[in-house]
Amino acid sequence: MPRSGNYGYAVARIRAMEPLLLDAGFIQRMLEADGLAGALKVLGETCYGKALSGNAAQERYDAALEAELLSTFMELRAFVPDKDLVDLLRIQYDFHNVKVLLKSSFLAKSGGRKRWELMTGLGTIQADGLIVSIESEDYNLLPWGLSALIPAALAIWEQTRDIVEVEKVLDGGLFAAMLKIAEDLEMPGILAWVRARIDSENIRNLLRLKRFGMDAQKASSFLHQGGAVSAGTLAQLIAEPFEGWGRAIAYTDIGAAVSGVHDGGDFDTLIVSLEKALDDYCRDVLALARYSQDAPENVLAYLWGKEMEIKNIRTVLVSKGSPAGRDATERMLRNGY
Amino acid sequence: MEDVIVTMAGQLGPALVVLGAALSVGFAGSGSAWGIGIANEAAAGILTEDPKKFIYALILLALPGTQGIYGFLTALLAINKIGLLSTAVPITIWQGLGIFGACMPIAIVGFYSAIWQGKSSAASILLISKRPDQMGKAVILPAMCETYAVLGLLMSIFLLNGIKVG
Numbered sequence: 488m489p490r491s492g493n494y495g496y497a498v499a500r501i502r503a504m505e506p507l508l509l510d511a512g513f514i515q516r517m518l519e520a521d522g523l524a525g526a527l528k529v530l531g532e533t534c535y536g537k538a539l540s541g542n543a544a545q546e547r548y549d550a551a552l553e554a555e556l557l558s559t560f561m562e563l564r565a566f567v568p569d570k571d572l573v574d575l576l577r578i579q580y581d582f583h584n585v586k587v588l589l590k591s592s593f594l595a596k597s598g599g600r601k602r603w604e605l606m607t608g609l610g611t612i613q614a615d616g617l618i619v620s621i622e623s624e625d626y627n628l629l630p631w632g633l634s635a636l637i638p639a640a641l642a643i644w645e646q647t648r649d650i651v652e653v654e655k656v657l658d659g660g661l662f663a664a665m666l667k668i669a670e671d672l673e674m675p676g677i678l679a680w681v682r683a684r685i686d687s688e689n690i691r692n693l694l695r696l697k698r699f700g701m702d703a704q705k706a707s708s709f710l711h712q713g714g715a716v717s718a719g720t721l722a723q724l725i726a727e728p729f730e731g732w733g734r735a736i737a738y739t740d741i742g743a744a745v746s747g748v749h750d751g752g753d754f755d756t757l758i759v760s761l762e763k764a765l766d767d768y769c770r771d772v773l774a775l776a777r778y779s780q781d782a783p784e785n786v787l788a789y790l791w792g793k794e795m796e797i798k799n800i801r802t803v804l805v806s807k808g809s810p811a812g813r814d815a816t817e818r819m820l821r822n823g824y
Numbered sequence: 825m826e827d828v829i830v831t832m833a834g835q836l837g838p839a840l841v842v843l844g845a846a847l848s849v850g851f852a853g854s855g856s857a858w859g860i861g862i863a864n865e866a867a868a869g870i871l872t873e874d875p876k877k878f879i880y881a882l883i884l885l886a887l888p889g890t891q892g893i894y895g896f897l898t899a900l901l902a903i904n905k906i907g908l909l910s911t912a913v914p915i916t917i918w919q920g921l922g923i924f925g926a927c928m929p930i931a932i933v934g935f936y937s938a939i940w941q942g943k944s945s946a947a948s949i950l951l952i953s954k955r956p957d958q959m960g961k962a963v964i965l966p967a968m969c970e971t972y973a974v975l976g977l978l979m980s981i982f983l984l985n986g987i988k989v990g
Contacts, residue, residue, distance in 0.1 A: 504873055
């Protein structure tokens with residue numbers, strides 16, 4: 488039994504909010520707009536208009552997108568019966584902030600500059616509070632297992648001076664925390680989604696590691712536990728050519744998503760196609776709940792849709808100031824909600 | 825002792841009728857309240873974002889309310905049959921049991937169909953939140969549950985009419 492079963496109101500409200508999400512046609516309009524100013528003008532006609540007007544300078548669109556996402560998180564958190572459901576998507580930003588702070592502190596020790604401006608306000612922990620905790624080395628009250636993870640990450644840094652090892656520990660902690668939240672919620676659909684996220688992250692990591700010519704034993708230490716497909720099974724894929732990956736895990740749900748990605752020989756194109764397919768897979772895991780009027784998965788599906796929308800907007804806006812062609816930008820766009 | 829048994833037997837018939845009438849109102853009415861509650865949650869959700877859809881939502885959330893009316897109507901017919909609203913008509917235990925049984929179709933069918941109609945109405949309210957132009961279809965879908973409540977009501981009325989008293 489779920490911890491709270493009453494999602495009738497929440498799902499209905501989300502359904503009523505859905506028409507405000509931007510569809511593929513609108514993203515195309517932004518893509519066709521003349522320059523960054525044109526794209527921002529088109530975006531200003533939507534629910535992002537308010538956030539954009541508060542960040543008038545063109546370069547501040549990132550802050551506007553962040554403000555819109557934060558406002559969505561807060562709005563849903565106000566009426567969703569299980570607040571942890573919203574936090575499930577927010578804790579990744581807490582871990583991002585911790586990474587920024589730890590790297591800043593490592594940099595500062597070697598005479599570099601602290602990069603606190605890279606922190607985001609989207610997490611569940613107030614950025615100021617997190618800074619104070621890490622600066623004063625008082626981690627006891629930090630949630631999501633961070634009270635133990637941060638000292639562990641610092642110890643690893645002291646021993647290895649390897650930032651990749653530090654990130655590995657924190658990423659592992661993030662997925663363990665997400666898994667714990669999903670298990671505590673006792674909602675099978677939510678747990679399946681977290682497992683899908685872990686599988687997606689593992690496969691994404693695996694492809695990057697393959698590029699560096701890593702073997703299965705080394706690669707397995709970069710994979711996270713708790714996915715629907717065991718990390719050991721996935722690690723064995725690294726020895727295979729990418730075309731064979733989908734076939735090798737065809738018995739799993741994620742196998743079909745990987746099979747649909749074709750290796751055109753260019754790694755950059757391949758990783759973009761794979762990331763898009765994996766994001767679509769995470770969306771599809773929640774798709775069946777769309778037919779239910781009280782399934783809590785709808786909350787996650789909406790938030791995931793909003794995150795993908797913001798990812799698409801950011802991709803289009805960044806493309807306006809970069810030499811990347813329109814085709815390359817279109818390939819990066821995620822499918823909508 | 826014999827007198828007591830005769831008196832009890834004389835009162836048991838009307839008591840069974842009252843019990844049947846109470847259950848038809850109680851179960852069918854509870855089902856309606858439950859069903860409306862389910863539809864209400866959905867209606868409140870969409871009205872928070874779009875208050876202009878109030879009329880659509882009101883029509884859909886009122887649909888599970890009919891079972892309560894059917895239960896009330898059946899109860900009225902049952903107690904009227906033995907003259908509880910005017911001059912009492914003496915009935916036997918078997919006649920009382922028959923009227924009690926006649927009240928059961930709408931009591932049971934009314935209870936369950938109202939709950940499922942409430943869920944169906946909630947789903948239709950979600951439908952009109954995105955496609956208000958589909959209001960016709962949105963009403964037809966939960967109305968399918970109504971068929972069985974109407975069948976339950978008709979059966980209760982036929983059975984009540986079939987029992988001769990007085």
